[in-house]
Amino acid sequence: MISDSDFEVLKVKINQILGIDLGYYKPQQMQRRLSGHLTRLHLDAREFCGLIGNDPEAARELREFITINVSEFFRDPAQFDVLKSVALPEILESSGQAKVWSAGCSHGGEPYSVAILLNELAPGKNHLVWATDIDRQILRRAQAGGPYAETDVRAMEKRLLLKYFDKKGSEFWAKDELLRMVKFKELNLLSDRFSIGLDLIICRNVVIYFSDDAKRALNERFFSSLKPGGFLFVGGTEALLGADDIGFTRVQSSLYQKAKQAAAMRAA
Ligand SMILES: C[S@@+](CC[C@H](N)C(=O)[O-])C[C@H]1O[C@@H](n2cnc3c(N)ncnc32)[C@H](O)[C@@H]1O
Structure with missing residues (x-):
């Protein structure tokens, strides 16, 4: 699990890169989900900040991960x-x-x-x-x-x-x-x-x-x-x-x- 201070660093970076303010999201859930995302990529928070700052594809994947696009016609x-x-x-x-x-x-x-x-x-x-x-x-x-x-x-x-x-x-x-x-x-x-x-x-x-x-x-x-x-x-x-x-x-x-x-x- 990423630490609280790493989570704060990630929040700032993600807002800079994607324009998404994670301050509006449920903090524990988001921290846990981001931890899972970083674990899957085998990166720590600092490495991940570097990656999304330099690789538009990684930034796009992160946006997709945060927003989740699942949908369907006439859903429910x-x-x-x-x-x-x-x-x-x-x-x-x-x-x-x-x-x-x-x-x-x-x-x-x-x-x-x-x-x-x-x-x-x-x-x-x-x-x-x-x-x-x-x-x-x-x-x-x-x-x-x-x-x-x-x-x-x-x-x-x-x-x-x-x-x-x-x-x-x-x-x-x-x-x-x-x-x-x-x-x-x-x-x-x-x-x-x-x-x-x-x-x-x-x-x-x-x-x-x-x-x-x-x-x-x-x-x-x-x-x-x-x-x-x-x-x-x-x-x-x-x-x-x-x-x-x-x-x-x-x-x-x-x-x-x-x-x-x-x-x-x-x-x-
Ligand atoms: C799970 S989908 C739901 C789609 C559709 N409303 C449905 O129920 O089938 C959630 C959508 O909300 C969008 N979304 C998430 N956060 C958003 C935000 N802050 N502003 C606008 N759209 C957002 C995502 O990009 C995603 O496409």
């Missing part, structure tokens, strides 16, 4: 059903054209899934689906719409798979129609500015390693970014910290809603 289908039957109809009824943000979108499975749902429920409305991630490399794959493996798309209805994807050998690629529905951008949730006036924010399986303070601050910022009545969709095991205090009501399962009168209440 039962939760997507709640989104489809509860949140999206309400949004479409009140806004017509939905404004959605997938925060921590990885390879694009999540924002493309919600874009497909919107297009199926209310076609031709030019819904706005923004998708962001801290990891530039994974965003390139998301923007290209593939390649996706069979396991990435296994939860998708066959009908939708045929409609929105081309199959090339064993790979699946999003068709142009689907590519046009999502706009991707690099964004660090811990330091960058957020858009406002959103109907739905999806942030699932991203904050697991963040400290409680960082999670709470992020949820407050999400709240400010949503319209009154807007929804926040989180991961299955990620009950929202301080939801009531912030002003969110738990609607169902992983779905939270900002009070419809929130703007008036805050102004009062």
Whole structure:
């Protein structure tokens, strides 16, 4: 296990090289994970700092290790059903054209899934689906719409798979129609500015390693970014910290809603 002082040195170096502030992450968990990473590379902390300072490939691997890009289309289908039957109809009824943000979108499975749902429920409305991630490399794959493996798309209805994807050998690629529905951008949730006036924010399986303070601050910022009545969709095991205090009501399962009168209440 790396010592506390080595961990502090690594934190500074990693912030310099990757722009990721590990102060926002759960310290013991991160220290343990980094120790494992260094052990696998057979390096001590000083050698590792030298390596990531000089070798972009090692820095890229470290970024991947810290951020973890695992994702899937319609991940946890039962939760997507709640989104489809509860949140999206309400949004479409009140806004017509939905404004959605997938925060921590990885390879694009999540924002493309919600874009497909919107297009199926209310076609031709030019819904706005923004998708962001801290990891530039994974965003390139998301923007290209593939390649996706069979396991990435296994939860998708066959009908939708045929409609929105081309199959090339064993790979699946999003068709142009689907590519046009999502706009991707690099964004660090811990330091960058957020858009406002959103109907739905999806942030699932991203904050697991963040400290409680960082999670709470992020949820407050999400709240400010949503319209009154807007929804926040989180991961299955990620009950929202301080939801009531912030002003969110738990609607169902992983779905939270900002009070419809929130703007008036805050102004009062
Ligand atoms: C496990 S994936 C989750 C992907 C998708 N939301 C899902 O549930 O399938 C976590 C993603 O969060 C991104 N991420 C981690 N820390 C981040 C940060 N500070 N700002 C933005 N994205 C971050 C990672 O790069 C990764 O792609």
